[in-house]
Amino acid sequence: xxxxxxxxxxxxxxxxxxxxxxxxxxxxxxxxxxxxxxxxxxxxxxxxxxxxxxxxxxxxxxxxxxxxxxxxxxxxxxxxxxxxxxxxxxxxxxxxxxxxxxxxxxxxxxxxxxxxxxxxxxxxxxxxxxxxxxxxxxxxxxxxxxxxxxxxxxxxxxxxxxxxxxxxxx
Amino acid sequence: xxxxxxxxxxxxxxxxxxxxxxxxxxxxxxxxxxxxxxxxxxxxxxxxxxxxxxxxxxxxxxxxxxxxxxxxxxxxxxxxxxxxxxxxxxxxxxxxxxxxxxxxxxxxxxxxxxxxxxxxxxxxxxxxxxxxxxxxxxxxxxxxxxxxxxxxxxxxxxxxxxxxxxxxxxxxxxxxxxxxxxxxxxxxxxxxxxxxxxxxxxxxxxxxxxxxxxxxxxxxxxxxxxxxxxxxxxxxxxxxxxxxxxxxxxxxxxxxxxxxxxxxxxxxxxxxxxxxxxxxxxxxxxxxxxxxxxxxxxxxxxxxxxxxxxxxxxxxxxxxxxxxxxxxxxxxxxxxxxxxxxxxxxxxxxxxxxxxxxxxxxxxxxxxxxxxxxxxxxxxxxxxxxxxxxxxxxxxxxxxxxxxxxxxxx
Numbered sequence: 001x002x003x004x005x006x007x008x009x010x011x012x013x014x015x016x017x018x019x020x021x022x023x024x025x026x027x028x029x030x031x032x033x034x035x036x037x038x039x040x041x042x043x044x045x046x047x048x049x050x051x052x053x054x055x056x057x058x059x060x061x062x063x064x065x066x067x068x069x070x071x072x073x074x075x076x077x078x079x080x081x082x083x084x085x086x087x088x089x090x091x092x093x094x095x096x097x098x099x100x101x102x103x104x105x106x107x108x109x110x111x112x113x114x115x116x117x118x119x120x121x122x123x124x125x126x127x128x129x130x131x132x133x134x135x136x137x138x139x140x141x142x143x144x145x146x147x148x149x150x151x152x153x154x155x156x157x158x159x160x161x162x163x164x165x166x167x168x169x170x
Numbered sequence: 171x172x173x174x175x176x177x178x179x180x181x182x183x184x185x186x187x188x189x190x191x192x193x194x195x196x197x198x199x200x201x202x203x204x205x206x207x208x209x210x211x212x213x214x215x216x217x218x219x220x221x222x223x224x225x226x227x228x229x230x231x232x233x234x235x236x237x238x239x240x241x242x243x244x245x246x247x248x249x250x251x252x253x254x255x256x257x258x259x260x261x262x263x264x265x266x267x268x269x270x271x272x273x274x275x276x277x278x279x280x281x282x283x284x285x286x287x288x289x290x291x292x293x294x295x296x297x298x299x300x301x302x303x304x305x306x307x308x309x310x311x312x313x314x315x316x317x318x319x320x321x322x323x324x325x326x327x328x329x330x331x332x333x334x335x336x337x338x339x340x341x342x343x344x345x346x347x348x349x350x351x352x353x354x355x356x357x358x359x360x361x362x363x364x365x366x367x368x369x370x371x372x373x374x375x376x377x378x379x380x381x382x383x384x385x386x387x388x389x390x391x392x393x394x395x396x397x398x399x400x401x402x403x404x405x406x407x408x409x410x411x412x413x414x415x416x417x418x419x420x421x422x423x424x425x426x427x428x429x430x431x432x433x434x435x436x437x438x439x440x441x442x443x444x445x446x447x448x449x450x451x452x453x454x455x456x457x458x459x460x461x462x463x464x465x466x467x468x469x470x471x472x473x474x475x476x477x478x479x480x481x482x483x484x485x486x487x488x489x490x491x492x493x494x495x496x497x498x499x500x501x502x503x504x505x506x507x508x509x510x511x512x513x514x515x516x517x518x519x520x521x522x523x524x525x526x527x528x529x530x531x532x533x534x535x536x537x538x539x540x541x542x543x544x545x546x547x548x549x550x551x552x553x554x555x556x557x558x559x560x561x562x563x564x565x566x567x568x569x570x571x572x573x574x575x576x577x578x579x580x
Binding site: 025026028030051052053054055057059060061071073075077080082084103104105107108112116126129130131132133140141145147148151 | 185186230231234236238239240243274275277401402403404406415417422423511512513514516523525527529537538540542546547549550579580
């Protein structure tokens with residue numbers, strides 16, 4: 001068993017039913033957790049030497065539900081292992097606890113996710129926009145946010161594009 | 171009184187700067203975004219007590235171009251050009267990171283020749299990036315001649331990149347499955363010439379800085395950080411290695427045949443601006459070493475995968491093979507389909523860990539592409555490194571972080 005696998009088994013035992021699933025895809029391990037278990041999972045992993053947060057981001061699966069997915073990639077320099085955490089969030093105004101208290105470097109990454117996706121992070125010390133201007137409306141990386149140019153509609157992708165072209169129809 | 175003088179309201183600053191600044195006891199100074207020492211469009215709000223930094227608030231996003239959003243609207247191969255425009259000093263490194271992610275997602279093999287050429291060119295890019303860093307870093311600290319020398323050598327590397335890809339910076343030379351085309355005639359000669367020339371040139375730069383009392387005075391003990399603090403705040407790359415931790419993704423999780431190369435991970439112990447300089451200079455030597463090995467063992471064979479479902483056929487086949495025409499048409503109109511799933515690929519860029527998080531949804535376009543940018547992560551440490559130093563030291567600290575705003579803002 002690799003270090004990442006052993007750690008995930010231990011994490012599952014610690015979180016019990018809040019640990020939903022573990023996924024292996026292309027040799028990478030990801031633990032699927034309940035949103036409220038994120039902070040505890042991070043504390044657990046940090047105690048086990050996963051000391052470097054090397055990605056914190058989200059993905060929008062609109063129009064599917066649950067719509068948003070938060071992704072954390074934690075790396076252990078000592079064990080040379082990478083573990084992913086994934087959390088599904090429902091609805092258009094999702095919330096997930098901030099992990100800034102565990103990994104201070106999450107500060108800017110969570111601000112970026114808030115800016116780009118409009119995901120709220122209760123417990124964050126300074127949740128402001130970071131990349132877009134502070135008076136910007138909307139969250140650009142949401143799938144129903146327009147691209148900024150007219151997409152050409154062909155018969156094969158007509159409906160797909162039509163769904164997110166709300167401005168052209170008004 | 172304070173409110174009328176400022177463009178932002180006091181409320182917006184509350185929480186960012188100390189209560190003393192709101193009272194008018196300390197001074198708020200705006201630096202950037204159009205300031206030559208901020209290495210691009212980085213804006214800082216400095217809170218000063220005399221000349222001492224009480225606090226510093228970085229403001230980024232002036233170079234945000236929506237690269238991740240745009241990539242979602244393109245097919246996998248077409249989205250590649252966006253990666254050049256991200257970190258404009260590490261174009262080939264970003265190309266590599268994205269290609270590795272796509273290849274991992276669709277399980278595409280890369281022939282050995284392409285892998286070695288990728289390593290070779292990525293290392294030359296690392297040298298070019300460090301050269302630009304060294305030049306501008308020295309320029310910020312008033313050592314003008316270093317800048318002129320490093321620019322001279324960088325030009326040789328730019329010529330090599332142009333030779334391969336037709337472009338100095340926006341290369342798009344690595345493609346999913348291999349390279350755009352094989353390395354051109356005269357490439358090996360040009361690289362060999364550079365290999366002969368460059369070790370002497372590194373010594374030349376070092377003779378200008380390493381024992382220069384002005385340089386030492388301005389960099390030793392400036393912006394010190396320990397290994398634990400660096401990991402906490404997410405610093406990677408030469409800055410982390412300057413604290414004494416030999417962590418390098420090329421060694422830790424080798425990719426693109428790095429495991430076959432023999433090289434050292436240079437470290438230093440003090441974690442200050444001077445040590446970051448020492449680490450980067452030594453890294454250039456190691457990169458040179460890797461380039462030399464790559465050139466010696468450059469395998470013969472195809473330069474891109476023969477898997478026609480992902481890699482377009484060569485131009486010559488289009489004239490006589492119907493199948494080639496179909497593949498060509500399919501790949502350049504619809505693109506290839508990637509399975510449902512997510513991969514994360516970290517690589518070592520000249521600035522630290524660059525990661526590509528790629529989500530496929532079964533279609534020809536990525537559902538989500540995210541780049542974990544080293545400049546973004548490293549800039550976050552700027553307030554922590556600068557507090558208690560003088561304004562002039564902030565200049566040294568910014569350049570020691572080597573931020574590329576195209577990389578951090580994407």
